Amino acid sequence: MSRRPLRIGNASGFYGDRFSALREMLTGGPLDVLTGDYLAELTMLILGRDRLKDPDLGYAKTFLRQLEEGLGLAHERGVRIVTNAGGLHPAGLADAVRALAAEVGVPVSVAHVEGDDLTAREDGALTANAYLGGAGITACLRAGADVVVTGRVTDAALVSGPAAWWFDWSPEDLDRLAGAVVAGHVLECGTQATGGNYSFFTAHDVRRPGFPLAEISSDGSAVITKHPGTGGVVSVGTVTAQLLYETQGVRYLGPDVTARLDTVRLTDDGPDRVRISGVRGEQPPSTLKVGVTRIGGWRNEVVFVLTGLDIEAKADLVRAQLAETLEGVADAAWTLARTDHEDADTEETASALLRLVVRDPSPDRVGRALTSTAVELALGSCPGFHVTTPPGPAQPYGVFASTSAPATEVPHTAVLPDGTRIPIPAPPSPARPTEPAVSARPTAASGPRVPSSGPADPAPSAAASAPCVPPSGPSVSASPAFEARGYGGGAPEGVGGAAPAGSGAEPRATVRAPLGALAGARSGDKGGDANVGVWAESAPAWHWLRDTLTVDRFRALLPETRDLAVQRHELPHLRALNFTVTGILGDGVASGHRFDPQAKALGEWLRARHLDIPVDLLPPPARTEPAPAPAPASVSQPAPAPAPASVSQPAQGPAPVSAPQPAQGPAPAPEGTGP
Numbered sequence: 001m002s003r004r005p006l007r008i009g010n011a012s013g014f015y016g017d018r019f020s021a022l023r024e025m026l027t028g029g030p031l032d033v034l035t036g037d038y039l040a041e042l043t044m045l046i047l048g049r050d051r052l053k054d055p056d057l058g059y060a061k062t063f064l065r066q067l068e069e070g071l072g073l074a075h076e077r078g079v080r081i082v083t084n085a086g087g088l089h090p091a092g093l094a095d096a097v098r099a100l101a102a103e104v105g106v107p108v109s110v111a112h113v114e115g116d117d118l119t120a121r122e123d124g125a126l127t128a129n130a131y132l133g134g135a136g137i138t139a140c141l142r143a144g145a146d147v148v149v150t151g152r153v154t155d156a157a158l159v160s161g162p163a164a165w166w167f168d169w170s171p172e173d174l175d176r177l178a179g180a181v182v183a184g185h186v187l188e189c190g191t192q193a194t195g196g197n198y199s200f201f202t203a204h205d206v207r208r209p210g211f212p213l214a215e216i217s218s219d220g221s222a223v224i225t226k227h228p229g230t231g232g233v234v235s236v237g238t239v240t241a242q243l244l245y246e247t248q249g250v251r252y253l254g255p256d257v258t259a260r261l262d263t264v265r266l267t268d269d270g271p272d273r274v275r276i277s278g279v280r281g282e283q284p285p286s287t288l289k290v291g292v293t294r295i296g297g298w299r300n301e302v303v304f305v306l307t308g309l310d311i312e313a314k315a316d317l318v319r320a321q322l323a324e325t326l327e328g329v330a331d332a333a334w335t336l337a338r339t340d341h342e343d344a345d346t347e348e349t350a351s352a353l354l355r356l357v358v359r360d361p362s363p364d365r366v367g368r369a370l371t372s373t374a375v376e377l378a379l380g381s382c383p384g385f386h387v388t389t390p391p392g393p394a395q396p397y398g399v400f401a402s403t404s405a406p407a408t409e410v411p412h413t414a415v416l417p418d419g420t421r422i423p424i425p426a427p428p429s430p431a432r433p434t435e436p437a438v439s440a441r442p443t444a445a446s447g448p449r450v451p452s453s454g455p456a457d458p459a460p461s462a463a464a465s466a467p468c469v470p471p472s473g474p475s476v477s478a479s480p481a482f483e484a485r486g487y488g489g490g491a492p493e494g495v496g497g498a499a500p501a502g503s504g505a506e507p508r509a510t511v512r513a514p515l516g517a518l519a520g521a522r523s524g525d526k527g528g529d530a531n532v533g534v535w536a537e538s539a540p541a542w543h544w545l546r547d548t549l550t551v552d553r554f555r556a557l558l559p560e561t562r563d564l565a566v567q568r569h570e571l572p573h574l575r576a577l578n579f580t581v582t583g584i585l586g587d588g589v590a591s592g593h594r595f596d597p598q599a600k601a602l603g604e605w606l607r608a609r610h611l612d613i614p615v616d617l618l619p620p621p622a623r624t625e626p627a628p629a630p631a632p633a634s635v636s637q638p639a640p641a642p643a644p645a646s647v648s649q650p651a652q653g654p655a656p657v658s659a660p661q662p663a664q665g666p667a668p669a670p671e672g673t674g675p
Helices: 021-028 041-053 061-077 090-104 135-142 157-167 174-187 236-243 311-322 368-375 480-484 539-548 551-557 602-608
Strands: 006-010 033-036 080-083 110-114 127-130 147-149 212-216 222-226 258-260 265-268 274-277 280-282 287-307 331-337 351-360 395-406 413-415 421-423 510-514 519-526 529-536 566-571 576-581 610-614
Touching (some): 006 174, 021 033, 021 061, 033 157, 041 127, 041 287, 041 395, 061 080, 061 090, 080 157, 090 147, 135 147, 135 157, 135 413, 157 174, 157 212, 174 212, 174 222, 174 236, 174 258, 174 280, 236 274, 287 368, 311 331, 311 351
Parallel strands (some): 006 033, 110 147
Antiparallel strands (some): 212 222, 265 274, 287 351, 413 421, 529 576, 566 576
8 A cells, every 4th residue: 555755854963963953843844753863983982981970871861952842842743753862771761751751741652772782792892782773663663652762773774764664664675675774874964965064065055954854755765855944955966975975885784774875866856855766775784783982092182383484393393302201102193284374464374283192001191291291391492382272181082893793693672662572583684695794904905996988877787886906906997988088097196187198089178176176075984994975966077087086096186095995986876986995094083093083074185186177077167277287197296297288279189989068057867875
């Protein structure tokens, strides 16, 4: 029996998101279900420390405050609430919600999902939680729960669980479940789907984006939209960006289903409406991911301000003066950020920042004594010496790792409103192995990428998911048809682009421009790894991006990745590439290993790097700066070479083979994330 689409919204993308969002979503328009995602790797560490102080805590306290008003609104409008705010203590939060309901006089039934907590199995762990699927949520809703509280479930399960309840799907409805999982992945990070953190933010008013919602149909397809009159924008671009966020490979592994991201199709469905269709599902893996947090040790930091002339010499002096103090410290890392400008008209813009970060198993070796020694240099070091903060004590830092557990050994349990406990069976084992559920730590990417030489928007294939060449391997060559269009070639380790020698094709006029003039990006963290999704908005730009942004060129553009394993995956239907950089974040966000510890801006750094881009692919404002040279041999030391004869008048020659014309206006979507 067919049923109208499920209208499901999101009111939180992280612990600390906009407090008023729950009320805004409940009053902004009709909904059937409202979800809230409060958990992340860092959040689990925060909740773990809360639980150490008080065993009755371990859940997101702000959710309760939001419910003081939101519980009555949801009851009046018949909206079910599903949230993972239960964190490490879903039963405790469920009890707190019942107490609040009694206090405010709202008759609601509350259920919760548990069984994810595996801390007792991991020696020395602060927290250890399996990522459960949506089946427990489905069972609670089928039992009539108005509010369902969970612990660590996958973010997308907050949507796929209610969808399975609404349409009475079975575990064998893999394509439908996969469609709901993809919709859930789009919704899970709140306003990132409605223009927040969006590469092309200047094209829209995103001062206060509205939160997203999905209209999910019985076949698993969905329309992503938002309440009328709310800020931000829902476009193919914003949805593409979120689909690429924190995903690794074309198979998005989940406890209920494996969603094939290379089958996702996006189409414009009207103002602030994007349709997701075509999603195919496969059996889920037989294991569940388990996120483990531990206290890794103690850390401290000092930031020295170096102003004016002789910045490098000043930094050398400070390092030398503290060398003896740092002897015996387990890890001491110096970074110099050259934020200074020559002949600056303000003192701040004339200054650079020298940052010292220390870590050690003992708080004494990196405590106040160390930072006080740094401050004692104030009158006997470089001219203009000062620091950004006073001496401080050492602080504990956490580390995150992922492992796995057989799904059959995790006691996934739905606790219904009447207290009945319903065990949730593990899905059947897959007929064939899929990608591992744990974060792999290879030393290099494996296997060459098969060059694409197919149609303008190629159909997905096994080659689409093949990782690129290893660090020591050759660069992937472009297909002959691609070279004939004048895009390919150049030194593999460089960042330019020119017609290959001997190809017989006239070089295409190019300009030296940032990659972001042509492509969008979205990046984020998965434990110690980072992912960077890059997409183009037109078919011609996609062909150039696909054959230009190899692993070698990615490493050349982002030198911090040169010694790390990098894998590349193609998503042709999204006109996108997805890169995974292994180990760039060390032990995860809580360890503070890197300046940008969650890799949130890694994609924007990539977009800011310059390379030679064909003139006719760029929007007019970006076509004014002629390229100084073809592909340089080095990012830091570009080799001089003659510029094209004319940027505005490309060299005349034979017509390009099957050269597609740049799209006019916004490009339509071509026809054809695991936890």
